[in-house]
Amino acid sequence: MTTTQEQPTTGGSAFRRPKATTGFGSWFTTIDHKKIGILYFATAFLFFSLGGIEALLLRTQLSSPDMAFLTRDQYNQLFTMHGLTMIFFGVMPLGSAAFNYLLPLMIGARDVAFPRLNALSYWVFLFAGIFLYSSVLLGGAPDGGWFAYAPLNVLGGDPLGETLGFASEQSARMMFYSLGLQLAGIASLASAVNFIVTILNMRAPGMTLMRMPVFIWMTLVTSVLMLFAMPVIGVALWQLMFDIGYGANFFNPALGGDPVLWQHMFWLFGHPEVYIIILPAFGIISEVLPVFSRKPLFGYTAIVFSGIAIGFMGWGVWAHHMFAVGLGPVANAAFALSTMFIAVPTGIKIFNWLGTMWGGQIRFRTPMLFAIGMVAMFTIGGLSGVTHAIVPHNYQQTDTYYVVAHFHYVMFGGAVFGLMAGFYYWFPKVKGRMMDERLGKLHFWLMLVGFNLAFGPMHVLGLQGMPRRVATYPDGMGWNLWNLVATVGGYMIALGFLVFVINVLKSRKGGLPAGDDPWDARTLEWSTTSPPPVHNFNEVPVVRTRDDFWNRKYASGDPSRTPLRVPSGGSGEAGADAGDVAHDIHMPDPSYYPLVAAFGMPIMAYGVLFTPILIAVGGVITIAGLFGWALEPSAEEH
Numbered sequence: 001m002t003t004t005q006e007q008p009t010t011g012g013s014a015f016r017r018p019k020a021t022t023g024f025g026s027w028f029t030t031i032d033h034k035k036i037g038i039l040y041f042a043t044a045f046l047f048f049s050l051g052g053i054e055a056l057l058l059r060t061q062l063s064s065p066d067m068a069f070l071t072r073d074q075y076n077q078l079f080t081m082h083g084l085t086m087i088f089f090g091v092m093p094l095g096s097a098a099f100n101y102l103l104p105l106m107i108g109a110r111d112v113a114f115p116r117l118n119a120l121s122y123w124v125f126l127f128a129g130i131f132l133y134s135s136v137l138l139g140g141a142p143d144g145g146w147f148a149y150a151p152l153n154v155l156g157g158d159p160l161g162e163t164l165g166f167a168s169e170q171s172a173r174m175m176f177y178s179l180g181l182q183l184a185g186i187a188s189l190a191s192a193v194n195f196i197v198t199i200l201n202m203r204a205p206g207m208t209l210m211r212m213p214v215f216i217w218m219t220l221v222t223s224v225l226m227l228f229a230m231p232v233i234g235v236a237l238w239q240l241m242f243d244i245g246y247g248a249n250f251f252n253p254a255l256g257g258d259p260v261l262w263q264h265m266f267w268l269f270g271h272p273e274v275y276i277i278i279l280p281a282f283g284i285i286s287e288v289l290p291v292f293s294r295k296p297l298f299g300y301t302a303i304v305f306s307g308i309a310i311g312f313m314g315w316g317v318w319a320h321h322m323f324a325v326g327l328g329p330v331a332n333a334a335f336a337l338s339t340m341f342i343a344v345p346t347g348i349k350i351f352n353w354l355g356t357m358w359g360g361q362i363r364f365r366t367p368m369l370f371a372i373g374m375v376a377m378f379t380i381g382g383l384s385g386v387t388h389a390i391v392p393h394n395y396q397q398t399d400t401y402y403v404v405a406h407f408h409y410v411m412f413g414g415a416v417f418g419l420m421a422g423f424y425y426w427f428p429k430v431k432g433r434m435m436d437e438r439l440g441k442l443h444f445w446l447m448l449v450g451f452n453l454a455f456g457p458m459h460v461l462g463l464q465g466m467p468r469r470v471a472t473y474p475d476g477m478g479w480n481l482w483n484l485v486a487t488v489g490g491y492m493i494a495l496g497f498l499v500f501v502i503n504v505l506k507s508r509k510g511g512l513p514a515g516d517d518p519w520d521a522r523t524l525e526w527s528t529t530s531p532p533p534v535h536n537f538n539e540v541p542v543v544r545t546r547d548d549f550w551n552r553k554y555a556s557g558d559p560s561r562t563p564l565r566v567p568s569g570g571s572g573e574a575g576a577d578a579g580d581v582a583h584d585i586h587m588p589d590p591s592y593y594p595l596v597a598a599f600g601m602p603i604m605a606y607g608v609l610f611t612p613i614l615i616a617v618g619g620v621i622t623i624a625g626l627f628g629w630a631l632e633p634s635a636e637e638h
């Protein structure tokens with residue numbers, strides 16, 4: 001790819017922008033949304049694998065009664081880190097990876113609105129994960145569960161915490177929790193703002209809101225949820241940090257704090273968070289099902305509005321996580337009702353997906369198998385969710401394996417199956433190569449069977465009274481068989497992912513050439529080359545209908561439907577000879593300042609843990625990075 005020669009506007013060489021867009025070093029300075037998407041995917045998949053290994057350790061411990069494979073302390077750290085990793089560093093950023101790569105391509109744009117902010121978001125996310133995991137070496141990982149109920153997590157008294165100046169080791173561990181999630185929240189906020197502005201401002205000419213692909217709609221709703229949910233947990237984490245580190249008292253009732261405050265704040269964030277995890281999968285499914293059924297999406301408007309409704313209603317149901325707290329019958333009844341209502345828009349989507357397949361010419365390729373698997377597994381998880389909403393049932397089920405079964409059907413059966421459908425679907429666009437179908441199908445069946453073996457029996461275990469978060473259980477409770485089955489299922493899932501990794505490594509270079517539009521798809525990203533050029537489109541498409549690309553292929557030879565050449569990058573008309581269009585399109589140059597700014601942040605966090613000097617050092621690095629960023633010459637002028 002030729003880039004034009006540009007002179008920086010200011011002299012100082014410190015401010016000269018890096019130019020390389022290929023090679024190893026370019027990954028550290030890239031601001032191309034596609035490369036950032038790939039970085040997000042690779043990193044999130046590594047964390048996801050780590051979370052998976054933790055899950056296997058947990059399941060190994062639980063495979064038979066009275067096991068001593070792990071200590072209680074290790075078990076507590078592992079299930080906490082497993083939950084945190086899967087949610088904040090695995091599944092959520094896998095959604096971000098898809099947003100980053102696909103959003104500009106699907107709306108006919110050349111990049112996101114703020115490319116360097118996008119890079120910042122990635123680096124902060126990476127450092128947040130490394131920071132959280134560094135706790136393992138520095139005394140112990142958080143061990144209070146992913147929702148870390150205060151004040152239980154700030155009490156205690158033991159040596160490690162005292163050497164760090166805290167009341168206990170427990171509280172030092174929870175400092176890692178608080179600071180790690182605050183960092184991760186900064187990354188989410190940055191990308192949420194970026195995606196919202198990109199969607200609202202950078203759609204191709206003619207792409208009205210109601211002509212956007214459903215995946216873009218779900219990106220928008222997810223981003224809005226992130227924008228409002230992160231500050232809520234941010235405040236709670238800040239309070240937790242002050243309680244632990246600086247003698248404040250928000251949560252400890254012995255000193256006059258409120259023990260239920262944390263739960264309200266956590267779940268006011270935490271419930272929207274589960275929709276942040278599942279909505280990207282809803283978007284993916286809504287793209288995959290029509291393509292492989294060779295029919296338009298059934299009920300586009302209903303799918304979009306039910307997505308928006310979920311985005312609003314998700315804020316009104318948080319106390320369904322707190323029925324057993326003792327909020328009283330009025331609160332419990334109100335939240336039971338609101339929870340049952342939110343099942344309505346979710347059900348509407350399921351009916352629309354089924355309607356899309358109904359009467360279609362279904363092609364059972366790997367993406368479609370995962371999409372159908374997602375609809376089926378998510379439906380099971382949704383149904384057990386409705387049973388939680390019935391308060392007397394909830395009293396019976398809460399803190400048992402029934403809940404663990406439920407949320408894995410939703411988050412794994414829904415979100416992960418959906419993400420896998422998207423991966424197999426878009427891989428040819430990203431790499432220009434097809435994935436191996438045989439390995440893909442093997443992955444699917446291993447995962448589907450393993451998943452149901454792993455999590456199906458947990459419904460039974462839960463109803464038999466097996467509590468969650470126990471490191472072991474005695475013989476003779478009638479729990480042995482189902483626990484063994486669940487463990488076997490867990491290993492089967494891991495085997496499935498091994499096949500997936502082999503498939504990716506094999507197909508990356510050796511897959512069959514994909515061409516631009518291998519699935520005969522409907523959305524704009526398939527109208528450019530595979531992989532897309534740095535600037536995405538030589539000609540910015542003009543959109544006249546929903547499914548415009550499909551209509552252009554099939555509906556008409558109407559010349560007004562050929563894509564319109566739009567002047568590029570502010571430099572006047574694009575070159576007349578099509579071969580050289582790229583020459584006139586200016587993409588912003590790479591930059592190392594997002595990395596610098598992000599690098600200061602974990603140092604500040606270590607400062608809160610160890611010594612205030614590091615807060616200052618990290619602060620200076622971050623501010624220097626931001627100044628360099630602001631002063632960096634633009635690359636636009638010649």
Ligand code: HEM
Binds near residue numbers: 412
């Ligand atoms: C995307 C995939 C997954 C997600 C999002 C996920 C999420 C979670 C969450 C949030 C928790 C709760 C932690 C807590 O109670 O504080 C958890 C616990 C657990 N998960 Fe997963 N998980 C996933 C995959 C798996 C897999 C593949 C397995 C096993 C084969 C597994 C087994 C477990 C176990 C054994 C627990 C501990 C339950 C307890 O101690 O109460 N998870 N998971």
Ligand SMILES: [Cu+2]
Binds near residue numbers: 271318
């Ligand atoms: Cu909830």
